[in-house]
Amino acid sequence: MTTQPGTETAGRVIDVLLLFTDGPDDLGVSWIARELGLSKAVVHRILQTLVARGMVELDQESRLYRLGPTTAALGARALREFDLRAVATDTLRRLHRQTHETVTLTALVPGGRAYIDQIVSTHEVKMTVELGRRFPLHAGSSGKCLLAFLPQPRREEILAAELSALTDKTITDEETLRTELTAIRDLGYASSQGERQADAGSVAAPVFGLDGNVRGSVSVCGPRSRFTPQFVGACAPHVVEAAHDLSTLLGWKATGPGRPTASLPAPPP
Structure with missing residues (x-):
């Protein structure tokens, strides 16, 4: 050849x-x-x-x-994403057992975010995600909870740019999205109904690193028909608990440096 x-x-x-x-x-x-x-x-x-x-x-x-510095930056990025995925396995499996829906792990990447792992639902009708593909932060729960907890200058930069519609449910109005992000910071998690992928529902919570900055998110997703308000309400504490546990494994402490995260609700007993 x-x-x-x-x-x-x-x-x-x-x-x-x-x-x-x-x-x-x-x-x-x-x-x-x-x-x-x-x-x-x-x-x-x-x-x-x-x-x-x-x-x-x-x-x-x-x-x-x-x-040089570019190689160092690439290595640091690869190490951070590897660490996130490496420590997440047991937590994702537990969340999968609790919800029986598809569980995903998302990493913050330049220009957006990307799914880096998933455990697929046990239901016959299920949702799967494309690993490695970059998605914008304003569409879907996994992206919105990242956007909500980004440092304010970076968040404002994204809000000021074009907010393209991935579906007819994607929030593309800056002020509407800003209000949504405030609610996400208050709740400690985000939900979505068809915003990134039509007919898909999801719940996601942010994962923080040692420095207190948001590193990624963990989510549960599936058909919108199953993601009723009742299911979202029951599922959210498990998702928040999983994200909290992953953050702790990465060295995050609620009283440590970095972005304030006191608004995260305490995990269920």
């Missing part, structure tokens, strides 16, 4: 980056070229591209390269 030029180039770039994971902290052009069997000219071009994007940086005195 013939390797496409673009694929070969991408592979070389990745190979260069991977050398920084198990080699010396600072690498030179000649050393990289020897390790990968590439010419110095090719290695130099790759490194210049990576420098331009902040993936590596050049020490002007030693003329050696080290990992």
